[in-house]
Amino acid sequence: MVTRTLLRRHLAALVVLSLLSGTALLVSYDVVHRSPERVRTSTALAAQQVAAARIALETAHRNAEAAVGKPSSRVTGVGEGFRTQISAADQNLSRAADKQLAGSYGRGELDTVDGLLTVYADAVNQAAGMYGEKPEDMAPGARDELSTMRELRMTEAGSLMHRRVTGMLPRLAKLQERQLEQVRRELEFSTAQRVGWALAEAFLILTGLVLLSATAVLRRRCGRLFNGWLLCGLVLTLVLAVVPVRWTSTTQDRLDTVSTRLTSLEHAATQRNITRTAAEVRHAADTAHGRAGPLLGFGACGVALLVLPATGLLRRLRTDYGKARP
Known part of the structure; x- marks a missing residue:
């Protein structure tokens, strides 16, 4: 027993x-x-696409400043480089919206940046096109007015890009910071x-x-x-x-x-x-x-x-x- x-x-x-x-x-x-x-299909892609969008925006703004230049320069257009980078930024923002890791905050920030991007591109295009340098026979007063409007448009564009907290780059930087915090939590x-x-x-x-x-x-x-x-x-x-x-x-x-x-x-x-x-x-x-x-x-x-x-x-x-x- x-x-x-x-x-x-x-x-x-x-x-x-x-x-x-x-x-x-x-x-x-x-x-x-x-x-x-999850890393292969979502996590890594989200972080990479936000980073790629930031790089494209920074490059686009440098191209815009180079194309528009100083008020006395002759401007014929904003350039293919600018349009390429803006298109790349827009595509990366769209992909990041599908993969982003920051919930409703992330979706809201990406939607805001996407709206700001349209306004930004319009301001730069106006600076380089509508208010670009005109033929030499234009009256000096009209040329000065165009230069002033061009500067104002580029200042507006720069503010949309870099303005503290509410600019596109600061918003993306904050979103990227939150996403990477989520990445660290998920992978630790x-x-x-x-x-x-x-x-x-x-x-x-x-x-x-x-x-x-x-x-x-x-x-x-x-x-x-x-x-x-x-x-x-x-x-x-x-x-x-x-x-x-x-x-x-x-x-x-x-x-x-x-x-x-x-x-x-x-x-x-x-x-x-x-x-x-x-x-x-x-x-x-x-x-x-x-x-x-x-x-x-x-x-x-x-x-x-x-x-x-x-x-x-x-x-x-x-x-x-x-x-x-x-």
Whole structure:
């Protein structure tokens, strides 16, 4: 009866610990390994597109100032470079609106910047076209008036671009700051994740100890020196305790790289830097361990960890416990 009670207690403990360890392990693995796909399809794109929009706007304004120049210069148009950069900024703003990470605040800021961009482009086009330098035979007074209007339009354009807090560039800079804060929160290995992995490992260690204890009981009381069912359970416990942790560590290293590279865009954003960052982010996301396949594999191992030792103990309960020594 003592042996029968011991085996039943070991069986109950194994069932409970297998369920707890499997659940904690799968949830913890899934939380980390769903991030690379999110990085690939949303997070990185949002940060990169806002940075690209800022660069395009800064470049467009430099082109506009060069094209319009001083009041005495002869202006024939704002130039193809300006139009190209404005178009690029508009496209990046549209894409960022689909991917942005800052919720209603982000959507509102992007809509505002998009509206300001239309007003800005109109002001620059007027400065370079309607109020551009006219033929030399124009009356001096009219030419001075045009120069004054051109300066006013460029001043208005500069204010729309750079005005503190409400200008396009300050708005995008603030939005980018918030987005990168969200990126860091999403990609960091949080305290909750640490607790989840600690619980998963603790439950697996306890499972291994119970399996060893059950093996000792069978050896001492039932004369079973070797039990293949429990040995398979021990192997599975070791696999589940080591492999997911190693893969998660590798993936988290990749996510830390992504976070660092995206954060670098906040203060050192150039088109070359954005292009290089995009390539590095894609590489990091692509080389992270997968999610769906390993989850199925670890789930199968968890089920086997529950079934195999339980089967071994049930067999002994049915056939050998009556042989136990009191």
